[in-house]
Amino acid sequence: MNLKSKDLLGLKDLSGQEIEYILDTAKTMKYVINSNSKKTPHLQGKSIVTLFYENSTRTRLSFELASKYMSSSSANISASVSSVAKGESLIDTGRTIDMMGTDVIIIRHPQSGAPHLLAKHVKASVINAGDGMNEHPTQALLDMFTIREKKGTLKGLKVAILGDIYHSRVARSNIWGLTKMGAEVSLAGPATLLPPGIEKTGARVYSTIHEALIDADVVMSLRLQLERQKKALFPSIREYSRFFGLDDNRLKLAKKDALIMHPGPINRGVELTSQVADHDNSVINEQVTNGVAVRMALLYLLTRRGANEAAD
Amino acid sequence: MKLLIKKGHIVDAKTGIEGIYDLLVENGRIAGISENICEEGCEIIDASGKYVLPGLVDAHCHLRDPGYEFKEDIESGTRSAAKGGFTSVACMPNTNPVADNESVIRYIINKAKQEGCVNVYPVGAITKGQKGEELAEIGELKFAGAVAVSDDGKPVKSSSLMKKAMQYASMFGIAVISHCEDTDLAEEGVMNEGYLSTVMGLKGIPSAAETTMVARELILSEYLDIPIHIAHISTALSVELIRNAKKRGVKVTCETCPHYFSLTDEACSGYNTNAKVNPPLGTDKDVQAIIAGIADDTIDIIATDHAPHHADEKNVEFSLAASGIVGFETAFPLAFTNLVRPGTIPMMKLVEKMCLNPSRLLGINKGTLEPGSSADITIIDTERLFTVDPSKFASKSKNSPFGGFRLYGSVWGTIVNGKPVVSEGVLL
Numbered sequence: 001m002n003l004k005s006k007d008l009l010g011l012k013d014l015s016g017q018e019i020e021y022i023l024d025t026a027k028t029m030k031y032v033i034n035s036n037s038k039k040t041p042h043l044q045g046k047s048i049v050t051l052f053y054e055n056s057t058r059t060r061l062s063f064e065l066a067s068k069y070m071s072s073s074s075a076n077i078s079a080s081v082s083s084v085a086k087g088e089s090l091i092d093t094g095r096t097i098d099m100m101g102t103d104v105i106i107i108r109h110p111q112s113g114a115p116h117l118l119a120k121h122v123k124a125s126v127i128n129a130g131d132g133m134n135e136h137p138t139q140a141l142l143d144m145f146t147i148r149e150k151k152g153t154l155k156g157l158k159v160a161i162l163g164d165i166y167h168s169r170v171a172r173s174n175i176w177g178l179t180k181m182g183a184e185v186s187l188a189g190p191a192t193l194l195p196p197g198i199e200k201t202g203a204r205v206y207s208t209i210h211e212a213l214i215d216a217d218v219v220m221s222l223r224l225q226l227e228r229q230k231k232a233l234f235p236s237i238r239e240y241s242r243f244f245g246l247d248d249n250r251l252k253l254a255k256k257d258a259l260i261m262h263p264g265p266i267n268r269g270v271e272l273t274s275q276v277a278d279h280d281n282s283v284i285n286e287q288v289t290n291g292v293a294v295r296m297a298l299l300y301l302l303t304r305r306g307a308n309e310a311a312d
Numbered sequence: 313m314k315l316l317i318k319k320g321h322i323v324d325a326k327t328g329i330e331g332i333y334d335l336l337v338e339n340g341r342i343a344g345i346s347e348n349i350c351e352e353g354c355e356i357i358d359a360s361g362k363y364v365l366p367g368l369v370d371a372h373c374h375l376r377d378p379g380y381e382f383k384e385d386i387e388s389g390t391r392s393a394a395k396g397g398f399t400s401v402a403c404m405p406n407t408n409p410v411a412d413n414e415s416v417i418r419y420i421i422n423k424a425k426q427e428g429c430v431n432v433y434p435v436g437a438i439t440k441g442q443k444g445e446e447l448a449e450i451g452e453l454k455f456a457g458a459v460a461v462s463d464d465g466k467p468v469k470s471s472s473l474m475k476k477a478m479q480y481a482s483m484f485g486i487a488v489i490s491h492c493e494d495t496d497l498a499e500e501g502v503m504n505e506g507y508l509s510t511v512m513g514l515k516g517i518p519s520a521a522e523t524t525m526v527a528r529e530l531i532l533s534e535y536l537d538i539p540i541h542i543a544h545i546s547t548a549l550s551v552e553l554i555r556n557a558k559k560r561g562v563k564v565t566c567e568t569c570p571h572y573f574s575l576t577d578e579a580c581s582g583y584n585t586n587a588k589v590n591p592p593l594g595t596d597k598d599v600q601a602i603i604a605g606i607a608d609d610t611i612d613i614i615a616t617d618h619a620p621h622h623a624d625e626k627n628v629e630f631s632l633a634a635s636g637i638v639g640f641e642t643a644f645p646l647a648f649t650n651l652v653r654p655g656t657i658p659m660m661k662l663v664e665k666m667c668l669n670p671s672r673l674l675g676i677n678k679g680t681l682e683p684g685s686s687a688d689i690t691i692i693d694t695e696r697l698f699t700v701d702p703s704k705f706a707s708k709s710k711n712s713p714f715g716g717f718r719l720y721g722s723v724w725g726t727i728v729n730g731k732p733v734v735s736e737g738v739l740l
Contacts, residue, residue: 012511090628091627091628109629111629111631111632112512112514112583112629112631113512113513113514113583113629116583117583117627117628117629131513132513132514132631133513133514133515134513134514169513172510172513195509195510196507196509197507197510198507198510201511
């Protein structure tokens with residue numbers, strides 16, 4: 001099986017079958033990460049470039065290690081120290097990278113749709129590492145991988161996603177991915193942080209965190225950008241955590257063995273308490289490991305796709 | 313020089329004439345309309361099977377001259393207008409420098425006389441530099457030749473300033489055109505707020521951003537008993553508020569643009585920056601309400617809001633792209649195909665909204681085929697189906713979301729002051 005598109009721009013455009021295939025491949029990759037010698041030849045002779053217009057620690061490092069574990073030549077560009085700072089357009093930057101023989105460009109960008117624009121103008125595969133408020137597909141894939149690993153399946157699970165849904169590309173990608181895989185997604189957050197029409201995606205929207213949590217198999221807490229307070233989206237951190245923060249008491253509404261997840265970085269005491277973050281059921285640290293596995297799988301599948309095409 | 317247009321289907325809203333007639337042009341004026349005109353020494357245009365209408369009048373466009381000639385200038389803009397059947401256009405003042413003083417107005421008028429191929433009527437700014445702080449010299453603008461005042465592109469945020477602008481402008485009998493947008497509500501939005509903005513991860517502009525300011529203008533107009541013209545309305549609730557105000561006798565007129573009755577926010581899918589426009593494309597409900605508003609005369613004018621932008625300003629991330637659609641060369645075909653052809657409105661009403669009403673708003677003696685008036689004429693081929701190809705536009709800019717659309721109602725001929733400018737769809 002091959003992925004249909006040369007790019008991974010979002011889970012909105014992937015089929016359930018493709019998602020399943022990526023997750024299966026990631027399972028193999030996880031053995032590599034856990035092995036004594038983290039080196040495979042999958043990306044030998046391939047060149048991978050990360051092009052980040054926003055700050056990132058874990059996503060960028062995760063992609064870099066994923067490509068290095070598979071023996072690629074890789075390079076990094078940060079917008080702040082490149083020609084972008086001199087006013088170069090995204091398309092021109094992309095073409096420059098493309099013309100150096102790059103196989104995969106991994107882009108993070110503050111504007112939604114930037115990876116889509118780039119993908120139209122380069123031969124290289126483009127992976128979206130987060131675009132504006134649109135999607136963060138590799139994060140959702142690693143979330144689904146983690147859930148599937150723990151629960152055996154995604155089908156029929158009840159996943160509660162809590163917090164700032166409006167600005168969250170992680171939430172959007174998870175909604176697309178999880179609903180395609182047969183999970184039931186429930187959302188809760190302040191009314192000012194729920195995007196209009198989100199219920200049309202198939203997710204259920206609740207006005208209190210309690211309703212969303214009842215019998216949940218998975219509880220996913222989202223990072224609250226503290227500067228949103230200045231835009232009058234919520235009154236104070238105190239009030240936010242009182243009504244929407246995840247604590248031990250609220251967690252009891254979910255199933256006993258409910259997984260606790262967070263895309264990181266965490267604001268301890270804001271969207272969730274330290275007790276919840278460090279709870280036995282918390283898989284927040286494992287999510288990080290699985291991120292590398294999922295990204296290895298994607299890099300492998302997208303670059304292999306090119307090779308097969310050439311052979312045809 | 314005499315010009316005889318034979319056997320065209322003439323429709324004129326001012327005189328109410330409709331039927332197959334010959335039309336004689338003499339010395340740049342309409343000399344007569346009757347069943348069979350025989351004149352010696354005429355240039356003859358056979359218009360059988362075609363509509364012969366008053367030259368279209370656009371109450372709202374951007375010619376980008378002075379200052380943004382890389383997008384459009386008076387020469388290219390008026391050529392594009394002529395190709396779209398427009399013989400008179402009113403250009404908005406958001407140039408660089410802003411048309412907020414006599415000298416910029418005179419520059420536009422003089423340049424249009426030298427390089428323009430249609431009549432150009434500049435609109436002056438309401439406030440100096442369109443900054444919304446102090447009134448522009450509205451009296452001087454009027455005497456320099458401005459036909460209306462507007463801060464188009466930007467709203468006049470201060471209600472107090474808008475009230476004074478309406479009072480002051482009414483003293484000179486010059487129309488005030490309001491770009492309605494509550495910029496606080498719109499925030500950094502880039503498309504209509506709704507399901508699509510959510511799934512594309514783009515900041516939405518709530519339709520309330522337009523409608524709240526429409527409400528303000530209606531209240532000011534009613535309070536002062538002074539006319540107001542609302543530019544480019546796009547939302548269902550704006551239509552409803554204006555309809556209601558008109559019933560109460562408020563002196564409000566308004567316009568919409570072809571994209572607001574032809575497209576929904578779906579056109580933005582795939583981050584299509586050519587569908588990025590301000591106000592943003594709405595929902596199907598908005599489109600239906602705009603059409604109903606045109607049909608029941610709540611909406612008086614169909615304007616283009618021709619807003620050329622360079623490809624480099626559109627070929628970028630959606631949020632960073634310039635807002636606007638080039639409109640001259642698709643306006644009439646869109647209106648004909650979407651309004652007249654399905655039977656929603658008769659051709660007479662379209663002529664009213666694209667010729668007569670804009671002329672009245674601007675106080676110019678245009679938009680009619682009445683004998684004695686200047687011979688501005690548009691000849692339309694309503695039968696031929698054609699495909700919109702923006703690369704062939706006469707405009708310098710090609711930012712149209714209508715590429716590939718199959719439309720009826722192509723412009724066959726445009727005559728300005730008795731002189732053919734477009735013939736058989738080709739600029740002369």
